Amino acid sequence: MQKKTVCVVGLGYIGLPTAALLANNGFNVVGVDLNAHAVDTINQGRIHIVEPDLDAFVRSAVAAKRLTAFSTPQAGDVYMICVPTPFHEGVGIPQPNIDYVLAATRSIAGFVKPGDLVILESTSPVGTTEQMAAVLRDAGVDVSQIHMAYCPERVLPGKIMTELVENDRVVGGLTPAATHAVSDFYRTFVRGAVLETDAKTAEMCKLTENSFRDVNIAFANELSMLCAKSGIDVWKLIALANRHPRVNILQPGAGVGGHCIAVDPWFIVAGDPETARIIRTAREVNNYKTEWAIDQIKIAVADASARTRRKPRIACLGLSFKPDIDDLRESPAVHITEALLSKGYDVVAVEPNIEAHDQFVLVSLEEALKTADVLAVLVKHREFLNDAVKTTLSQLKAVDFCGVGCG
CATH class of the missing domain: 3.40.50.720 (NAD(P)-binding Rossmann-like Domain)
Structure with a gap:
């Protein structure tokens, strides 16, 4: 051409x-x-x-x-x-x-x-x-x-x-x-490969790809909430289950974000809500996981307050919608941090991929580990995958939604 x-x-x-x-x-x-x-x-x-x-x-x-x-x-x-x-x-x-x-x-x-x-x-x-x-x-x-x-x-x-x-x-x-x-x-x-089809099929293909991923993430997120109630380590459970030759469970998180997986399934549901039942349920599960995460952090804060007899500081580790990027669109980590701030909690955030935020107080990882009473691990950034974070997670009241402290 x-x-x-x-x-x-x-x-x-x-x-x-x-x-x-x-x-x-x-x-x-x-x-x-x-x-x-x-x-x-x-x-x-x-x-x-x-x-x-x-x-x-x-x-x-x-x-x-x-x-x-x-x-x-x-x-x-x-x-x-x-x-x-x-x-x-x-x-x-x-x-x-x-x-x-x-x-x-x-x-x-x-x-x-x-x-x-x-x-x-x-x-x-x-x-x-x-x-x-x-x-x-x-x-x-x-x-x-x-x-x-x-x-x-x-x-x-x-x-x-x-x-x-x-x-x-x-x-x-x-x-x-x-x-x-x-x-x-x-x-x-x-x-x-450049694969040729018609416009409607191509449009549906994009929505299908991300809806498939959303459904599979919803399974992992729902599993994590079930395990929390039973006192089961979901990370170890998934590792064991994935040893089955035909099982490949994804990793749970604090929800689902970004302008693709968190959005595209709704485009299908909006077009035919009566038929798109599994896709809609998956979206609802992943949205609920974020609200569930907020509740878990509140419980951890209440425990820390009873222990220290003062207002605890929460350090939210990660704001982007996925690891190692600066994209905050539809991020469950942002929603969680906003929700905690709106309730009057003392909240700081660590996000190594941005320099400033107009709403949140950003601090270094080192400062967060030193000053926080509660650590909420919201995004699995590579900067968080070190022994210092794991040690602090084991010492503080921590809620780890993405498995940083496991292994």
């Missing part, structure tokens, strides 16, 4: 790595984001998020003048939509909010020309790509003359720059021609 200009709308955890990778593969890339700080930072050859190797990719792309960031859409030959898809606020089953996707689609309508590719990468409910086509059609675009497809990202934070290239990709077009054209585009920089 001839190298063309790619307009990437949304320069967050997926959009910026994708833009930088494409620029380093010879494409001319114009990135678009409403965050002025992000735009300015990128144009200086720096990054506004934490991701291994991303800084080198961005620095190289900007220096070569193949990546430029803007606050408004720019003309291109390929348009990639990588914007957030949150929930609508309200009660009951969370409803997916694709307003950002549709707004991004409207913003490029004036630039799209015959032969262009329009690709949605944002996690979206089934039918979203068709809704994008309707938006473009209403804006006067002849969608029969362009190629529209859905291609969800499949990357792990902390390994994004590698997995963007190595992982298999699923491409689903609104027409067979669109599927082939967009698949050819991905094959220019993806070494994994």
Whole structure:
């Protein structure tokens, strides 16, 4: 494929790595984001998020003048939509909010020309790509003359720059021609297999992948709560059970976070709540695990207060939604820390992957180990996997939700 200009709308955890990778593969890339700080930072050859190797990719792309960031859409030959898809606020089953996707689609309508590719990468409910086509059609675009497809990202934070290239990709077009054209585009920089299907199947595939993971995590989290009631070490139990040749139980935690596993299952449930019973139950179990964790910390604080006869200090170890990243989106650790603060507890947090937080008092791990009366291990960061933490866990009133103290 001839190298063309790619307009990437949304320069967050997926959009910026994708833009930088494409620029380093010879494409001319114009990135678009409403965050002025992000735009300015990128144009200086720096990054506004934490991701291994991303800084080198961005620095190289900007220096070569193949990546430029803007606050408004720019003309291109390929348009990639990588914007957030949150929930609508309200009660009951969370409803997916694709307003950002549709707004991004409207913003490029004036630039799209015959032969262009329009690709949605944002996690979206089934039918979203068709809704994008309707938006473009209403804006006067002849969608029969362009190629529209859905291609969800499949990357792990902390390994994004590698997995963007190595992982298999699923491409689903609104027409067979669109599927082939967009698949050819991905094959220019993806070494994994590029698998062709239709748009609705690709949309459902992304939701299915993360719902499967959510269900399996829910089993581990439910097991951990059952074991706590019976005085069983869940970590040892899982290690023993996993010696069965056909058993592979995941590790429990303080809940499930991030903008994928904690969100995507609701997109399926919202579409058919009567049928999606297991998926809904798994979401409810994982959400409840976070509330259960709060209650366990409160019990530990009450015990520490009775022992010390003063107001205990709680040190929450970890704030991100998974180990060794700076991403706090939908993080159960953040929810737990906020809940404790709202109840008037003396709370400090340790998060080695961020420098400051506008709500929490951040302290070093060393200070937390010295001054805390209760340790709440919420995230299994590599900085916490040492003998000092294990020793302190054994000496203090501690609640370890991710197995740092085991082994």
